[in-house]
Amino acid sequence: MEMEDFTSTRINEYGSSSSLVLDRERGELVEASVKLERKGVSPERTIEALKNHSEAERRRRARINSHLDTLRTVIPGANKLDKASLLAEVITHLKELKTNAAQASEGLMIPKDNDEIRVESQEGGLNGFPYSIRASLCCEYKPGLLSDIRQALDELHLMIIRAEIATLGGRMKNVFVIISCKEQNFEDAEYRQFLAGSVHQALRSVLDRFSVSQDIIETRKRRRISIFSSSSLGDFL
Missing domain, CATH: 2.40.50 (OB fold (Dihydrolipoamide Acetyltransferase, E2P))
Structure with missing residues (x-):
């Protein structure tokens, strides 16, 4: 043939x-x-490699299923959900918890995770003053921040008559009650708005200045570490 x-x-x-x-x-x-046989690889080794791969995949799936079972015990009514629906429900549940936590801590002196500045007018004044401003600032803990804020407000002829400070995990929250040192027509809505805007701008400038200073310090630290690590020990002997 x-x-x-x-x-x-x-x-x-x-x-x-x-x-x-x-x-x-x-x-x-x-x-x-x-x-067909791979050159230099015995059939026994090939079979063993396939078994190891199969066992690793089995363990990976078991871990994933274990995590999914844990999530089903946490999320209400999730026992019959498939994986995709369960994960979507988890994301929704976490968003709801975060919103509820933010609302619950709204009136508490608890520093938030993100930097925040709030300024609002207080109608009716405080302690005999016809007009006052309530300002709050959440940020990383920074030594010297309060003195810089006081100096910035002094330049606006404003004075802090009450201050509350709380720290948690390297974060800080400051709440100030501020009054004007000048005699002004505080019944003028435009002037009150201008004054509140000036306070917000002053707090923002102080916070930005501290952030820039911290970035410069971190850059210098990294530069020193880089120079030291690139030099051998003999260079310093």
Whole structure:
């Protein structure tokens, strides 16, 4: 039987190939089985590697299912949800919890995770003063921040008559009650708005100045570490 020099190879799931060879007498393709082996890799090692991969995949899926089961015990009514629906429900639940926590701590002296400045007018005044401003500032704890705020307000002829400070985990929240040292027409709504805007701008400038100073300090620290690590010990002996 004469064979044409023409082959087409197919690889099956058992690690062997089927070669199709043209039979010139019969005028059709016939199948010839040829076993494929990776050079330098024994079948035993190949089987062992496949077993290890299968076991690692089984453990990975078991961990994922364990985490999903834990989430189902936390989220109400999630026992029959599939994975995609469960994860979507978890995200919604976390957003609701975050909103509820923010609302619950609104009137408490608890520093928030993000920097925030709030300024609002207090109608009716305080302690005999016809007009006062309540300002709150949440930020990273910064030594010297209060003195800089007092100086910025002095330049606006404003004075702090009450201050509350709370710190938590490196964050700080400051609440001030501010009055004007000047005699003004505080019944003028535009002037009150201008005064509140000036306080907000003063607090923002102080906070930005501290942030820039901190960035410069961190850059210098990284530069010193980089210079030290790039030099050998012999350079300093």
